[in-house]
Amino acid sequence: MSAVYGAIEAGGTKFVCAVAVSPGPDLVTKQIIPTTTPDQTLGKAIEFFRGHPVVALGIACFGPLDLGRGRIGATPKMGWVGAEVVRPFREALGVPIRFETDVNGAALGEARHGAGRGMDPLVYVTVGTGIGVGVLISGRPVHGMMHPEAGHLFVKRHVDDSFHGSCPYHGDCLEGMASGPAIEARWGSPAPALPAGHPAWELEAYYLSQAMCDLIYVVSPRRIVLGGGVMNHEGLLARIRAGTQALLADYVQPLASPRILDDLIVPAALGDNAGIVGALELAFEAAGG
């Protein structure tokens, strides 16, 4: 009998719990638990894993996180500030656990089974309700004093944009100018309702292109994988590639060709599965595999 590994993609609206016997998107089974209170949500997840015993568990969790202590930090999600995540599972299941940010989890998924295979450094960016960034160097998620929070990069304001920005902390940071809620607050319509010719997309590409440049300038990735709901807009990726090239202004010579940017900045390959596939990778690592 093969060993069974457990994975949780712990999000602000749902917890995806899954078990698998091998790395990748082929799961033995999964269950979706709505995110309510910590006690209730973690309780149901523990129940799931009691019914499907695993040798190790990987958790890719919404944040910000206190990774060392295995708990959630200053999240806007009601009732979850300071919530213990790792301890309840450790106490209930008694198996090794690895705990990561949701975006580092998705980055691991894309790195090992999706659009980032063989690419080092690898950056994963999700553009949706928030903007999240995972960074892998030598295949490992980057941490330090905390974990990356590059959704909050500073951006240069577009000359035609007077929107104050929607980030409750920083106003007009990247997330404040380019997340889904920022688009909706600026234009009065959610992103999916804005047609291709709408000026929203020029601004969106402008801010995300700055983020591409900043990420290139700091970690010199070999690939940047873009996911999240806002990226579903057709044509946005092409605009970001073109915008990035324009903003780099031929300064970074190895990137001074459109073909190279097409290979550098790519869409996510695993879609909604990136997080759970990455969490499963964490379980294999926790097991020492």
Next chain:
Amino acid sequence: MSAVYGAIEAGGTKFVCAVAVSPGPDLVTKQIIPTTTPDQTLGKAIEFFRGHPVVALGIACFGPLDLGRGRIGATPKMGWVGAEVVRPFREALGVPIRFETDVNGAALGEARHGAGRGMDPLVYVTVGTGIGVGVLISGRPVHGMMHPEAGHLFVKRHVDDSFHGSCPYHGDCLEGMASGPAIEARWGSPAPALPAGHPAWELEAYYLSQAMCDLIYVVSPRRIVLGGGVMNHEGLLARIRAGTQALLADYVQPLASPRILDDLIVPAALGDNAGIVGALELAFEAAGG
């Protein structure tokens, strides 16, 4: 007899060549060669090492660089675009060579013998004629498609600042707004001539604080070491710490205390020696030490 290791800090105005028997700032001897043409400059450096035979050589070089090919990229330095740096030394000396950017070299020096000891990730920022950034993760310089060029991060313009920016590529990027030449172009006086109460320093701290935040957001360093001539201005470091704290706006909880920022953002300890000490580290690595 101890093995002797060679180091070059290859700058746009001078090449510092040194030999040493052990890591750190205690050099056996050094020689300063003015940077003229590649042939002349590299020729004199080779001559120096012929007189002081070494078992390995580390080179920390001005750039941008093509690290894989061991040569210089699109530098504004006349006569040096595409110049081969590693090959002439390899052919003349026949020893293993490690080649890095000047800022990654300085980062290595500070990481192992200066203000960054034991800190991972470590970021080194120099603010002078340009703004350069070196990033070490797990003690290794970060590279990918190229090497970091985080002097060119985008910044949010200060509301009182109408300066167009001095970067020939990007105009008002970080380097274009906050390098020594940017300060001089904006105010008509070089940075050292501007007194403590001058408004220049508020702008300078504002832009460098944004860079601190961006670097924190992307690589979550445990330490950022600040060096370079502009940082010699008394009081600038304190302004940057305060500005960083204000701009983070308590978003990054582990940093939400002035004491922690005092420990995170620190002045360089090796001063002008960081580069040559780092180049020497490269030599030890090249020798397999």
